Amino acid sequence: MSKQNTMSHEEIKAILRAADPIIAQGGRTLLAKILKGSKEKKVLELELDKTPFYGFFKTEKLEEVTKKIDWMIDHDFLDIEYFGKLPRVVYTERGWLIESDQYADGLISEWRDWIAEGQENPDMRYLKDRNRQMILLMLEKIKESGNQGFIPYLKLWEKIEYKKVRAEIRETIRVLETGEPVHELEVQERQNKIEEALMGSAPYDYLLKCFECGERFTFTVGEQKFYKQKGFALPKRCKECREEYSSW
Incomplete structure (x- = not known):
């Protein structure tokens, strides 16, 4: 889960606006560079410096801007989808x-x-x-x-x-x-x-049903974030069944 605790409505709206021209085309790093006001060649070639709210977080470090984007993903304003092997930023229904x-x-x-x-x-x-x-x-x-x-x-x-x-x-x-x-x-x-x-919604652990043993197991916030970043589908087996399955 992102260390960013909360954000103002103004910040949420700014990030959503800045994301618009790269939705399903660019990832979190590119979005962070837009919000930071990067003069990087790719940003300028794509004319992303003309994007609404370009440089909105210009006084902050790129790492901190990226944490804000991760907070937006954690709280269901943005999501990451994979197009081939490339992770792209997309809007959620709320976003x-x-x-x-x-x-x-x-x-x-x-x-x-x-x-x-x-x-x-x-x-x-x-x-x-x-x-x-x-x-x-x-x-x-x-x-x-x-x-x-x-x-x-x-x-x-x-x-x-x-x-x-x-x-x-x-x-x-x-x-x-x-x-x-x-x-x-x-x-x-x-x-x-x-x-x-x-208002957003904080991420939370939830239960999944194991495909093998039928028992329910906890899918933690940390696991959800890892699976999302890697583009993995939801796990079908609990930890015990996964370990048993991998030992075959």
Whole structure:
């Protein structure tokens, strides 16, 4: 288990945001270098210095930043999956719940900047083929904003999107044009889920059933971390049966 005891909500969100461009493509070391603000050649070649929260932990040692990432893995915000023999960082369900919410907020904030700048014809293709769940969440948040200044951008977006998303965009335009009130209870429920997710959960030992003898055995936190780092499947045998099996 990581020696990092706890982290603030701000730190959790920063690590999740910084991880976005390397999800399923890079490992913990690369993520640590992004957060540290490394000037390493690979980081710059991949333009990861343009990543949100690049250098967020620039005053800390790389080893300490890595411990923070391990804490995120231990507490079920991030996970490690193996693609071939290479370990890659991925979001857990909890991590993606938080990240999709703040990602959608970031996209909407950019639209607000466009309105302030008087930008009229932005290229909306950057939204095509984005995660569908996050896009639908973004549209819900736009409805909740009641901001009719978003309507021209929605109309531009509708022209380049797929059928199902176009229907949701049209519905969002309708809600903004009519001033239909939002369901405050649904908004509050979503916010409560985000707050609950940010609390995380400490890792714990749990029981597995032995494939050989049928007895239950403890799979400790330390063993879980080791198996995860190595990309091993869950053990099917208890310690005694493993030792007996290996002696055959």
